[in-house]
Amino acid sequence: MENLLALVIGVLYAAGIYMMLRRSLVKLIIGLALLSNAANLLIFTSGGLVPARPPLIARGESALAAPFADPLPQALILTAIVISFGVMAFALVLFYRAAEEAGADDLDRLTSTDT
Amino acid sequence: MTALPLAVLSPFALSALAPWAHARLKHHAGWLLAVLPAILTAFFGSLMPLAASGAPASFRTPWVASAGVMFSFHADGLALLFAVLISGIGTFILIYAGGYLKGHPQQGRMFVFLLLFMGSMLGVVLSDNLITLFVFWELTSLTSYLLIGFNHEQERSRRAALQALVVTGTGGLAMLAGFLLLGTAAGSMELSEIVEKGDQIRSAALYLPVLILVLMGAFTKSAQFPFHHWLPNAMEAPTPVSAYLHSATMVKAGVFLLARLTPALGGTPEWEASLTVFGAATMLAGGALALVKTDLKQLLAYSTVASLGFMVMLLGIGSPYAVKGCLVFLTAHALYKGALFMVAGAVDHETGTRDASALSGLRTGMPFTAFAAVLAGLAMAGLGPWLSFIGKELALEAVLGGGNLWLTAVTVLTSASFVTVAGVTGLRIFSGPPSAAPKKAHEAPLSMWIGPVWLAIKGALLGLMAGKAAAFLAPAVSSVLGRPEQMKLALWHGVNAALGLSALSIALGAAAYIGWDRVRSAGRLGDTILKWGPDRLYDLSLDALSALARGQTRVVQSGYLRYYLLAVILTVMTLAGHALYSRGEPPVMVSTVPVTAYGAAVALMIVASAIAAVLLDTRLGAIAALGGAGGGVALVYVMYGAPDLAMTQFLVETLTIILFVLIIFKLPRFARLSRPWSRVRDGLISIAAGGMMAYLALVALHVDLHPPISSYFAENSVPAGFGRNVVNVILVDFRALDTLGEISVLGLAGLGAYALLKLRLSGRKAV
Incomplete structure (x- = not known):
């Protein structure tokens, strides 16, 4: 499964980077979203895959019983998901306003600070 | 001895009061401000016996002790010779500037800059620590920049100022690297210790890099070929500045550095070859170009370039004769060249022109100035029984003793050029029928002729009282040679080869003086060549730098x-x-x-x-x-x-x-x-x-x-965090502050998005 996920990560990265290199604003944002998914999946996979053993401590126990999915990458990714959503929302509004002011979806027409 | 650093820092302190003094006293402030350098001259003179006895005054206190940087000063013979020249000539320059810039709205600023420069220059010559020396050295470059660019509304002044800063600043950086290597090779950053480790330094593997880097600093500062071009351009500065920085003191800082480091670096074939070759090339270039100029200040500037080359060449020869000749010539040159520059400024001031070919007969209108000019001119030509005559004889003997025919020929030709320039600046413009100058010539105010007259007389007296001059210069010669040296100076050395060469150069120079108009027209060719000289190269390299910057900005900062x-x-x-x-x-x-x-x-x-x-x-x-x-x-x-x-x-x-x-x-x-x-x-x-x-x-x-x-989180979630979902416990307990930051980011993103939606640019005009 790890090999398969590595392939998935590669495809996500390739798609994200390709979309970010487009001149269209919307494609740039889609690329950004794909890239953050790819990064999250990379962290998740390299932390080690443990099927169906979430890091939840059973009632009556005081510690996790092995084997368990590593909680630390999960905490990192949770933060990353939320932050990338914030970035995404801001970028969407920023590009919406930029397209509105510049009257175009073309990044090449946004090369200077003059409107 | 704490008086030493106080003396160095006192001009800096006084510079803060100069605008106030100028506001109260107007141009008379020069007289008041000149009191400090006069006192300093006496003070440094009084330290001379200590230096002569071999126990020079010194001062040392830690500055950046961890890096081996001391705020230290060492007043040996060489340092004191320069210190006396700097403060002594500076006294008259301040007085002169009072008269020269009378009524100029920025005269107070001139006083400030001149005093700052004076302090920096004293720091350069008296510093013992290499880093301290470097700091003062750069300060002289900076004050020189401010002074050359004093008439900052003129594009030519700004260009000249920047050029001087770029050339000397680049050399200064090389010199800093050289100093650090020198400190490594010698195991000490104190000059007084470095000069005693000459053998150790000369045999070190670092010797050649040190030599090249230090020479870069000295050659750029002392306008040696091919870095000489900034000095004639620096004549855009007001004349007090030209007289002080660009003839008498700052441009000699490079010569000073070479003299100072002679015991540490000198005496090797590399040293001798580079100093004599660059010195001789500078003498030829400066001497030849001086002949074709008609602007009084340009004439003097190019002859100053030649003189600096002469001093460097003599240090390259390095024999006791050469060192004595160098220091005697240096002292004499500072006196007569300072005087001649001030004369040129006075003539410019009173007649409205500096064109030597258009001026004549000024002796009747400006008798005191004429007197100083003739006296200084005789000194420059090496004719009168003045100090410069002794220096020239010593130098010629040193060159002859070196046995190099080329150097002898270059020396004779350069001396001949000096004779011609002295004739034009000291005699030609004052003799003959009065010319029709833009302004009717009349004598300059006292403040503007007392300086040149005093300096010219001083040069003459030191020659006539050669014993006194010898006593004054002997400690400096000992510093350069690195051992106690007896010194006798005499005007008359008998009829010998040196005297014959001296006569030859005077005859050549006199001939060129008589045929000056023809020499100049023949020299037009030189002007054409000059267009493609180092000055052009400087422009081209600056243009290339800008083009490179533009090009790489276009590539790196594409905007896409x-x-x-x-x-x-x-x-x-x-x-x-x-x-x-x-x-x-x-x-x-x-x-x-x-x-x-x-x-x-x-x-x-x-x-x-x-x-x-x-x-x-x-x-x-x-x-x-x-x-x-x-x-x-x-x-x-x-x-x-x-x-x-x-x-x-x-x-x-x-x-x-x-x-x-x-x-x-x-x-x-x-x-x-x-x-x-x-x-x-x-x-x-x-x-x-x-x-x-x-x-x-x-x-x-x-x-x-x-x-x-x-495993830490797995074990401590329940006992420490009271939670069973380990991921949640990490987020809200173990790493709660991170989560707080995360929430703040979300809040800011929301605020930003809201602000963007509310922002309307259409109502605003692009600026």
Whole structure:
């Protein structure tokens, strides 16, 4: 499964980077979203895959019983998901306003600070 | 001895009071401000016996002790000779500046700069520590910049000021590197210790780099060929500045440095060759160019260049005769050249022109100035029984003693040029029938003739009282030679070869003086060559630098987002690729978790969605595909024990798509904007990057750079955090501050988005 996920990560990265290199604003944002998914999946996979053993401590126990999915990458990714959503929302509004002011979806027409 | 640093710092302190003094006393302030350098002259003179007895006054206190930097001063003979010249001539320069810039609205500023320069220059010559010396050295460059650019409204002044700063500043940087290497080679940063370790330094492997770097500093500062061009250009400065910085003191700082380091670096074939060759080239260039100039200050500037070359060449020869000749000539030159510059300024001031070919007969209108000019001119020509005559005789004997015919010929020719320049500046413009100058010539005020008269008389008296001069110069000669040296000076050395060469040079110079008009017309050719000289080279190299900067800015700062992204991606790929490649071993392709049909379907879903997002032409379709990819990732989280992640991912994915859909119809439709070849290029780069990241994922699975710390959270969640969901406990307890930061980021993003939506640019005009 790890090999398969590595392939998935590669495809996500390739798609994200390709979309970010487009001149269209919307494609740039889609690329950004794909890239953050790819990064999250990379962290998740390299932390080690443990099927169906979430890091939840059973009632009556005081510690996790092995084997368990590593909680630390999960905490990192949770933060990353939320932050990338914030970035995404801001970028969407920023590009919406930029397209509105510049009257175009073309990044090449946004090369200077003059409107 | 604390009086020493106080003496160095006193001009800095006085400079703060100068504007106030000028506001009260107007141009008379020069007389008041000159009191300090007069006192300093007496003070430094009184230290001379200490230096002569071999126990010079010194002062040392830690500055940056950890780096071996001391704030230290050492008043030996050489330092005191320069200190007396700096403060002595500075006294008259301040008085002179009072008269010269009378009524100038920025005269107070001139006083400030001159005093700052005086303090810096005293610091250069008295410093014992190399770094202290360097700091003062750079201060002289900076004050020189301010003084040359004093008439900052003129483009020529600004250019000359910048050129002087660039040339001497570049040399200064080389010199700093040389100083650091020298300190390493000698094991000490104190000059008084370095000069005693000459053998150790000369045999060190670092000797040649040290020599080259230090010479760079000295040659640029002392305007040696091919760096001489900044000095004639610096004549854009007001005349008090030219007289003080660019003839009498600052340009001699390079000569001073060479003299100071002679015991440490001198005496080797490399030293002798570089100093004599560059010195002789400078003498020839300066001497020849001086002949074809008619502007009084340009004439004097080029002859100053030649004189500096002469001093450097003599230090290169390095025999006792040469060193004595160098220091005697240096002292005499400071006196007569300072005087002649002030004369040129007075003539300019009173007649309105500096064109020597248009001036004559000024003796009747300006008797005192004429007197000083004739006296100083005789000194420059080496004719009168003055100090300069002794210096020239000593120098000629040293050159003859060196046995080098070329150097002898160069010396004779340069001396002949001095005779001609002295004739033009000291005699020609004052004799003959009065000329029709723009202004009717009348005598300059007392403040403007007392300086030249005093300096010219001083030069004459020191020659007539050679014994006194010898006593004054002997400690300096001992410093340069690095051993106590007896010194006798006499005007008459008998009839010998040196006297014959002296007569020859005077005859040649007199002939050139008589035929000056013809010499100049023949020298027009020289002007043409000059156009392609180092000055042009300086412009070309500055232009090249700007072109380079423009070019690389155009490439690096293109303004196109995707090129910045490309740079980031390619950099990451190169660095990560290199790290992966140099690991050597291929990744372990063994899966610990078996592939299930369900897992394979999810993987296929993500891959298909990602590819669809790229390929689909409609905005809504691409967004839906993005949602599919995000959902697939959430399913992976579900499969491998991360329900919290899955929930968040689903939530965020839904919100993202709602946001997209809300504004998508306000955005333009997709259009094929890129050219096909750039799509192919980006595709290849993306596939390469994706492939590398997949490889990285495989490698990362089996690399443990640090033992996992998760067991800490697994064991402490319940006892310390009172929570059973370990991920949640980490977020809200163990790493609660991080989460607070995260919430703040979200809050800021929301605020920013709100502000953007409210911002309306259309009502504002572009500035």
